[in-house]
Amino acid sequence: MAAEALSAPVLCEQQLQLNTNLIRDAGQRLRALAPPFAATLARGSSDQAAAFAKFLLETKAGIPTVSHAPSTGSLYHATSAHFRNVPLIAISQSGRSPDLLAAAQDARARGAVVIAVVNDAASPLADLAEIVVPVHAGPETSVAATKSFLCTLVALTHLVAEWSQDAALLEALPQTGRVLEQAAAADWTAAVAPLRDASEMLVLGRGPSLPVAGEAALKLKETSNLHAEAFSSAEVAHGPMTLVGAGDPVLVLAPLDIARTGLRARLEDFAARGANVIAAGLPEDVAPASLVLPMDTQVHPVLGAIAQIQSFYGLANALSLARGCNPDSPPHLNKVTRTL
Template sequence: MAEEALEAPAKASEQLARNAGLMREAGKRLRDLSPPFAATLARGSSDQAAAFAKFLLETHVAMPTLSHAPSIGSLYRKTSPRFDGVPLIAISQSGRSPDLLAAAADARRQGAVIVAVVNDAASPLAHLAQIVIPVHAGPETSVAATKSFVCTLVALTHLAAEWSGDEALLAALETTGAVLEQAAQANWTSAVPLLRDARTMLVLGRGPTLPIAGEAALKLKETSGIHAEAFSSAEVAHGPMRLIGAGDPVLVLAPNDVAREGLVERLAEFAERGANLVVAGLEAELVPTATVLPSPRDVHPVLGAIAQIQSFYGLAEALARARGLDPDHPPHLNKVTRTL
């Protein structure tokens, strides 16, 4: 897991170069298509990437985006005929999960334009799609996806930038390798003592970092057996905050855009309850009682969010080891989940 995570910055840079022409063509095709909405299709870590795609498409492309549950097409056979001409972004590291394949095939029969974002460009999902976007992460053997997830986020950002023609986002992508390398070298292990004995915890994000919080919570479950749940920092007061008391850990992945509004005040409420705050993306003086983790400064908010998950993987691996667990072979899990 640790070795593969450290490969992500170079793999992402390679991907951006190899996919440059493909992405320009895909962006133009999607602009010309001018769909009324877009949809995503994914499970597991890929579904967190799909949530990131939704954020990107709605904020940068002004494209309403829904999450199409795989079981709707694969199990219930209820795909809407209104998918005609709608891009369905199917995200899968392996491209082999039976339910995703069945749902994508059903949606294509209903007229959807399948956009496959896959690590294996020779996979059945890639063969099914009209547009194939390889993430070029290379072989990944750890059950816990790391470099494939980071590369998928970069690919989705590249697609959104070309689709929208967002010059600022396109320019930011040129710095991807350097930003991710800085993030890969950031040491988050100061949080290990606070999380080593945790059984439950919250992971907070908002805007571009909410899907990152979702992926972090999933990895904490997978690799460390911690019942971690992700929430928006804007929504956490609607019930989940009741669960936090003295000594309870809260991991906060602060966004670097307008979504951070009100975050410092919300964290002060957690601090008053005695929570152990672990915070990335905020200056230490804003959260004086928290353990503050290093994050790249002065970067585009989208890249800043991707950088946070890059740094988090080092923490997740170290935390699992500190708990006496093997993050590469978590019990009851497989690399390809064959949901029917």
């Protein structure tokens, strides 16, 4: 897990070069299609990547994006006829999960334009797609996905940047390798001590950092047997924060864009309750935290969110070991999840 996470910056940089023409052509095609909405199809870590795609499409391309539940197509065969000529972004590391394949097939039968974002470009999911976006992560042997997740976020960012022709995002993309290298070198292991004996915790994000907070919470469950739940820093005030008291850990992956609005006040509320707030973000936002994690905040907010999960993977690996777990062999998990 640790080695594969550290390999991601170079792989992401190579991916951007390898996919240049493919993504440019896909962007032109999708602009010409001008769909009324888009949809995503994924499970697990890939579904967190799908939420990242939703954020990008809605804020950069102005395209409403829905999450298409795999069971709607795979079990109920009830994919809406409104999916005709609508892009369905199916995200899967393996491209072999039976329910995803069945749902993608059902959507294509309804006229959806299936876009497969996959690590295995020779997979069944890639075979049935009209547009294939390979993430070029290479073979991933760690059960807990790291490099493939990072490469998927970068591929989605590249696709939406070309689709939307967002000038700032297009300008930022060539900096991806450098930003992720710096993030991989950032030491977040100071958070191991306050999390070593935790039994449950919250992980907060908002805007571009909410999907990576979801991925962080999932990895804490998978690799450290730690019950972590992700919430928006805006939504957490609607009930969940009542569960947090003195000494309870809260990990905050703070956004670098306008989604940071109100964040400092929220962290002050947690600090006043005696919570152990651990945060990465702009200094003025995360000042109330008891532990501030290092990160480069002078980057595009989308790259900043991707960098946060890159840094987090090092913490996740160290925490897993400190809690007596094996991050390379999480119990009850398989590389390809065969949900029906």
